[in-house]
Amino acid sequence: MNFEFSEEQNMLRDQAVSFLKDKSPLSVARKILEGNEPYDKALWKDITDLGWTATTIPEKYNGLGLSHLELCVLAEELGRALTPVPFSSSLYLATEAILAFGTDAQKEAWLGKLAQGQVIGTAAVAEGPGEFSPTKVGASVKANRLSGTKIMVPDGDIADFAVVVAGGDAGLSLFLVDLNQPGVTRTSVATIDPSRSHANLAFKDAEAEPLGKAGEGASLLSQLFDRAAVLFAFEQVGGAEAAMNQAREYALGRYAFGRPIAGFQAIKHKLARMYVAIQLARSNCYYGAWALSSGAPELPVAAATARVSASQAYRECAEENIQVHGGMGFTWEFDCHLFYRRAKLLAVNLGGESTWKNRLISSIESDRAA
Amino acid sequence: MDFNDTPEEAKFREAARAWLAANAPKHEAYSQEDFLKAAKAWQLEKYNAGWACLRWPVEYGGRGASAAEAAIFAEEEAKYSLPTGPFTIGQGMAAPTLMAYATDEQKKRYLPKLASGEEIWCQLFSEPAGGSDLAALRTRSVRDGDDWVINGQKIWTSGAHYSDFGILVTRSDPNVPKHKGLTYFFLSMKSPGVDVKPIKQISGQSGFNEVYFTDVRIPDAQRLGEVGQGWTVSLTTLMNERAAIGGGGGLGFDTAYALAKELEIDGKPAIADRAVREQLADWYCKESGLQFTRARTQSALSRGETPGPENSIGKYVGAKKTQDIASFCMELIGMAGVCMDKDLAALGGLLPQSYLGAPGGRIAGGTDEIMLNIIAERVLGLPQDIRVDKGIPFNEVPTGN
Ligand SMILES: Cc1cc2nc3c(=O)[nH]c(=O)nc-3n(C[C@H](O)[C@H](O)[C@H](O)COP(=O)(O)OP(=O)(O)OC[C@H]3O[C@@H](n4cnc5c(N)ncnc54)[C@H](O)[C@@H]3O)c2cc1C
Numbered sequence: 001m002n003f004e005f006s007e008e009q010n011m012l013r014d015q016a017v018s019f020l021k022d023k024s025p026l027s028v029a030r031k032i033l034e035g036n037e038p039y040d041k042a043l044w045k046d047i048t049d050l051g052w053t054a055t056t057i058p059e060k061y062n063g064l065g066l067s068h069l070e071l072c073v074l075a076e077e078l079g080r081a082l083t084p085v086p087f088s089s090s091l092y093l094a095t096e097a098i099l100a101f102g103t104d105a106q107k108e109a110w111l112g113k114l115a116q117g118q119v120i121g122t123a124a125v126a127e128g129p130g131e132f133s134p135t136k137v138g139a140s141v142k143a144n145r146l147s148g149t150k151i152m153v154p155d156g157d158i159a160d161f162a163v164v165v166a167g168g169d170a171g172l173s174l175f176l177v178d179l180n181q182p183g184v185t186r187t188s189v190a191t192i193d194p195s196r197s198h199a200n201l202a203f204k205d206a207e208a209e210p211l212g213k214a215g216e217g218a219s220l221l222s223q224l225f226d227r228a229a230v231l232f233a234f235e236q237v238g239g240a241e242a243a244m245n246q247a248r249e250y251a252l253g254r255y256a257f258g259r260p261i262a263g264f265q266a267i268k269h270k271l272a273r274m275y276v277a278i279q280l281a282r283s284n285c286y287y288g289a290w291a292l293s294s295g296a297p298e299l300p301v302a303a304a305t306a307r308v309s310a311s312q313a314y315r316e317c318a319e320e321n322i323q324v325h326g327g328m329g330f331t332w333e334f335d336c337h338l339f340y341r342r343a344k345l346l347a348v349n350l351g352g353e354s355t356w357k358n359r360l361i362s363s364i365e366s367d368r369a370a
Numbered sequence: 371m372d373f374n375d376t377p378e379e380a381k382f383r384e385a386a387r388a389w390l391a392a393n394a395p396k397h398e399a400y401s402q403e404d405f406l407k408a409a410k411a412w413q414l415e416k417y418n419a420g421w422a423c424l425r426w427p428v429e430y431g432g433r434g435a436s437a438a439e440a441a442i443f444a445e446e447e448a449k450y451s452l453p454t455g456p457f458t459i460g461q462g463m464a465a466p467t468l469m470a471y472a473t474d475e476q477k478k479r480y481l482p483k484l485a486s487g488e489e490i491w492c493q494l495f496s497e498p499a500g501g502s503d504l505a506a507l508r509t510r511s512v513r514d515g516d517d518w519v520i521n522g523q524k525i526w527t528s529g530a531h532y533s534d535f536g537i538l539v540t541r542s543d544p545n546v547p548k549h550k551g552l553t554y555f556f557l558s559m560k561s562p563g564v565d566v567k568p569i570k571q572i573s574g575q576s577g578f579n580e581v582y583f584t585d586v587r588i589p590d591a592q593r594l595g596e597v598g599q600g601w602t603v604s605l606t607t608l609m610n611e612r613a614a615i616g617g618g619g620g621l622g623f624d625t626a627y628a629l630a631k632e633l634e635i636d637g638k639p640a641i642a643d644r645a646v647r648e649q650l651a652d653w654y655c656k657e658s659g660l661q662f663t664r665a666r667t668q669s670a671l672s673r674g675e676t677p678g679p680e681n682s683i684g685k686y687v688g689a690k691k692t693q694d695i696a697s698f699c700m701e702l703i704g705m706a707g708v709c710m711d712k713d714l715a716a717l718g719g720l721l722p723q724s725y726l727g728a729p730g731g732r733i734a735g736g737t738d739e740i741m742l743n744i745i746a747e748r749v750l751g752l753p754q755d756i757r758v759d760k761g762i763p764f765n766e767v768p769t770g771n
Contacts, residue, residue, distance in 0.1 A: 001379065001438065002372045003662065003669040069371055248750055263753035265739075268746035275745055276683045280659030287662045290373045309655040357651030358644065364627070364654065365641070 003286060009073050016077040019050065024081040026335045029195045032084035033338065038158050038188070038197035044085040048117025053091060056099065061111035068293040072234045072285070079235030080242045082342055084195040086120045086155040088349075092231040093154075094121020097163040097224050101174065101212030110161070110176075119160040124150035124177075124201055125221065131355055134218035139166035139203065141175055146183075146208035149200065154349060156199030157188045163211060163224070164203075170215030174224075175208040183207070193341035225350055226303040230288035233303075233310035236346050237281050240310070243317040243339040244274040247324040254326075261324070270320050277313035284309045301367065304360035311347045311356070318343035373665075375442070382439050386446045389419060394450040406532055409453035413487025423461055423485040430469075430477055431485030437671035441664075456529055460484045460491030464537045464556070466610040471554075471594035471603055480535070480556075492533035492559070493611075494524040494581060495604065499769065501526070502740050504539070504608075505548045505601055506759075506767070509583060511540035511555070518542075518555065518593070520563075520586040528734075530566045530579040533559050537607060538588075539600050544765040551764055552600030557588045573726045611735050612682060620692030620731060621699075621724045623653045625717070629699050640702055649698060656691050660684055682749065685731075686741040693728035696721050 005013070023043055032040055047053065055071045057063020064070075071091065078087055095114050098106055098121075113119040127138055127150060139148025146166055153162060156179075164175045179186070183206030186199045212220045248271055251262035261267050288306030291299040318339040322329035329336040347353060375383055393415055400408035416422040417431065424440040426432025435443075447454075465484050468477060483489040500507035509522025520540060530536065536559055543551035559566070563586035568576035595603035627650055630641040640646045660683070667681050699721045700707035709715040710722045732738050746752045759767040 001375060001665065001669055001672070003665040004673075005371060248752070251752070259756075260753055263756070265743070265755060268750075268752050269739070269742040271750055271752065272742040272745035275750060276687060279663055279683050280656060280687065283662035283666055284655060284659050286371065286666065287373070287658065290371050293371065294373075296373075304651075305655050305658050308651060309659055312655075354644070354648055357648040360651045360654060361641070361647040 003290075005069060005073060009069055012070055013073045013077060016052075016074055019046075020077055020081040020083060024078075024083045026082060026338060029082035029084050029338055030335065033193070033195040033341075039086055039155070040084050043083065044117065047083075047085060047087070051115075052087070053095075053117045054115035055091070057095065057111050057115040061107060061115060063111060063115045068230075069289055071231060072289040072292075075231045075234035076238035079238030079346075082195060082239065082242075082338055086122070086158060088228075088232065088235065089122035089155040089159060090114060090120045092228040093123035093224065094159075094161070094163055096227045096231075097121075097123065097174065097211060097220075098176075100223065100227065101220055106176065106209075106211065120155060120158055121161050121163070122153055122155045122159040123163040123165075123224070124153045124156065125165050126151050132351060134165075134172050134221070137165055137167055137172060137217075139164065141166050141168045141173070141208050144208055145205040146175060146177055146203045147205055149202045151200045152189065152191070152198050153201050154196065154198055156201050157186050157197050162201070164208065165217055165221055166208070168210065168214055168217075172217030173214045174211040174217050174220050176211045177203070177206055177208045181206055191345065193345040195338065195342070196345060222300075226300050227292060229303040229307040229350055229356070230285070230292045230299075232346055232350055233281070233285050233288060233306040236310035236314040236343070237278060237285055239339055239342055239346070240274070240278050240281065240314040240317040243314070243321040243336075243343075244271065244278060246336065246339070247271060247274070247317070247321040250328075251324050267324060270324065274313075274317045274320060277309070277316045281306070281309040281313040300363040301360065304356050304363060307350070307356045308353060308360060311353045314339075314343040315347065315353075379438060379442060383442050383446065386421070386443045389421060390446055390450065393419070394447070394452060397453070398451050400453055405453055406456060409456045410487045412452055412454070413457060417486040422487075423465070426465070426469075426481065426485060431482035438668055441668045441671075456490050456532065457484075457487060459493050459528065460489070460533075460535075462613070463493060463607045463611045464491040464535075467537060467554075467594060467603060467607045468556070470606050472556075473591075476591075489534040490529060490532060491556075492527050492530045492536045493607070494527055494530070494536045494538040495607075496526045497523060498525050502737055504604065505552065506764075507539060507541060507552070509538075509540045510544075511542045511553055511588075513542075513590070513597075514587075516590050517587045518553075518590060520555075520557075520583045520588060522583050524581040524583075526569070526578045526734075527566075527581050528578045530559065530581050531568055531576070535559060536581075537594075539604050541764065542597055542600070545763050546598075547761050548759060548764045548767065549601040550598055552604070553597050554594045554600040554603040555588050555592050556594060557586070557592060561586050561588070563587075572729065573723065608736075612685065620688060620728070621695045621720075622692075623650065623657050623695070625720075626650055626653065626695050626699055626702075629702055629716075633702050635702075646702070653691055653695060656687055660687055682741065682745055685735060686738055686745075689728065689731035690738065692724060692731060696725035696728055700725060 023046055028040055051064055052074055054063040055066050056068055059065040098110050114121060126132055159179055161176060161178050164177045166175055183204045185202040188199050191198050251267050252260050254261050284306040288302045291302035322336045322340060325334060325336050328334050397412040420433050423432040424435035424443055428434050461484055465481060468480060495504055497507045497509060511518045511520050536557055538555045538557055540553055541551055542553040563584040565582040567580045569578055569580060570576055630646050631639055633640045635643045703716050708722060710719045712719055747754055
């Protein structure tokens with residue numbers, strides 16, 4: 001057993017850390033949060049030039065042909081830096097979906113462009129408030145034409161195409177939909193974390209092409225979410241650790257009652273509990289990374305476990321980071337709220353903690369029934 | 371990242387599995403009354419077949435196995451319900467201290483008998499005045515010729531009533547600050563002047579004891595480390611203690627899951643209830659988080675690295691989880707959940723027993739609060755608590771109850 005990232009993977013991490021330190025300090029996330037740009041275009045170009053968007057795409061489609069472990073490393077570092085680019089939508093959702101379910105022709109059509117950052121992809125799932133349910137999807141495709149609405153699509157305002165869940169002739173299915181066509185109307189929506197943009201999408205007889213087996217939409221979506229959950233979880237762990245470190249730094253430098261507040265047990269124990277939550281999440285993430293990269297049948301359980309504990313860790317770290325900062329933590333000027341926002345955004349993006357806990361038990365039930 | 375065994379590890383696991391399958395089951399059935407006998411029999415069986423204390427050198431009763439191999443055997447052994455508790459302190463804490471500080475002759479004399487289970491050791495550290503603040507202990511040691519004379523009292527000593535030997539920290543010099551005046555020994559529990567008195571615990575059983583010392587003589591040859599270096603030696607024991615008991619253990623997800631499938635809420639299986647599912651998922655994530663944290667530690671060990679501090683979270687997370695699961699399961703059972711009548715209670719009363727035993731897990735081997743302090747100070751590098759006793763000679767430090 002070797003339950004750590006390899007030397008090469010850690011070298012990739014070192015490169016990512018120094019690149020992001022230089023190009024994506026928190027001021028960059030803040031710039032997008034405060035401005036009108038949906039994402040940092042120059043940074044996105046740098047990232048695609050580095051080949052990060054090509055990570056898991058096979059070489060024959062102009063990708064790097066690396067494993068998902070490399071992608072997990074990058075996810076963690078991007079999460080740590082709160083980097084304001086459409087990486088998660090384009091890679092964890094769109095690229096993953098095409099890699100997993102696409103025909104050769106679809107791969108040929110999209111993967112090369114995704115690898116080079118010529119297109120941005122995303123997934124459009126939710127249609128209204130409440131837990132997503134395959135039985136409540138209103139969007140539908142008839143004769144390859146999609147109509148309906150999807151809400152809160154991550155990067156929906158900038159993406160070139162989306163993987164859309166909709167009813168089809170054979171029942172719920174996945175479709176690839178070009179978002180730059182006349183039948184698509186995008187409306188940007190304000191969210192809790194403007195450093196990552198979202199849009200509502202309205203489709204009226206938009207051209208749609210089936211992705212994966214028709215009628216298997218619920219199962220395909222579930223498989224896609226399992227894969228994405230591991231990658232989201234790495235972003236969450238990266239963010240949680242950054243929030244903990246921010247709290248630690250502040251506590252060491254801030255004095256009250258004649259000494260650093262880091263010396264008060266209430267603060268020490270808060271930080272220790274953040275550390276515990278992060279370790280549990282990190283270890284579960286490693287298991288998720290292994291299951292994802294090796295195609296193990298344990299993936300549904302491993303992904304849900306990683307996802308739940310990473311959401312928990314990020315929530316605890318983001319909340320308590322503000323608490324440790326006192327009044328300063330509640331200001332716009334301090335960066336604490338950047339983590340607080342992102343923690344919630346990532347937690348609900350694929351369905352919240354409760355949803356994933358439920359999925360976890362369902363997966364355990366079906367494993368044990370088998 | 372490779373979660374599978376290497377070919378050599380797989381071969382080792384295969385061998386361990388085969389041997390356990392052939393030998394472990396007959397040791398699983400034992401009663402509380404013959405627990406000790408059963409534990410010794412199982413330990414001897416392992417020892418004779420070369421499966422005891424795997425990492426120890428062969429000359430001391432081990433088999434010189436790697437950390438990864440030892441972990442594999444422990445994993446496989448844990449699949450059975452075997453009586454191993456009485457050896458945790460001796461093999462897990464006393465032995466590493468002896469390895470580090472005893473003479474070769476002493477190691478040859480004591481370690482093989484620890485490995486075979488013939489001799490059991492206890493840990494004489496805590497005192498009425500020194501638990502979390504272990505270095506505040508008062509039991510006195512005074513040099514007299516080739517011997518030391520010990521007077522004082524230890525408390526909470528697990529297994530003292532069946533132990534053959536003990537590791538002991540004493541105060542040899544009360545005139546210097548508390549950490550500087552300690553000296554560490556080992557002694558026979560049959561030494562004249564040692565008096566063991568059982569303490570009745572919450573559970574009604576007596577796993578731990580008070581141990582009184584009246585003019586007990588210990589040869590200077592049984593001193594471990596230098597005079598006044600007892601604190602440093604104790605840290606070796608305590609570090610190993612956290613590794614030895616860090617595994618979590620106790621009541622787990624599987625028990626709660628099985629009950630939730632069997633019992634009903636609102637006329638439906640409890641497992642169908644969303645609140646129940648969320649609670650179960652939470653424990654599953656904690657358990658798997660601990661399991662894979664151990665896996666990370668093991669891979670660091672098998673690469674020849676010193677594991678990071680991740681493992682310090684094991685006992686802290688595991689003990690509270692056991693308490694929460696016991697409490698939750700009893701409520702799931704409803705009014706009958708508190709029944710402890712062996713013949714009537716669910717799972718033969720395991721749940722209330724665990725509930726009553728669980729507070730001990732959060733105290734023994736460093737309380738929850740002390741574990742958090744350790745993480746905060748040693749892992750995160752936060753300042754130590756303010757110590758009003760710092761630098762003050764021990765005999766001038768204020769005391770309470
Ligand atoms: C089942 C069991 C088995 C045991 N077996 C052994 C054994 O074999 N050998 C042995 O030597 N000892 C043994 N112990 C003793 C154990 O190590 C001590 O009980 C433990 O270290 C706590 O010490 P104390 O009981 O004196 O509590 P105290 O130290 O008085 O603690 C009381 C409370 O104060 C808190 N507290 C104390 N100091 C601090 C601080 N600095 N910051 C924050 N909170 C603090 C504690 O967390 C606790 O909540 C055992 C205990 C139990 C319960």
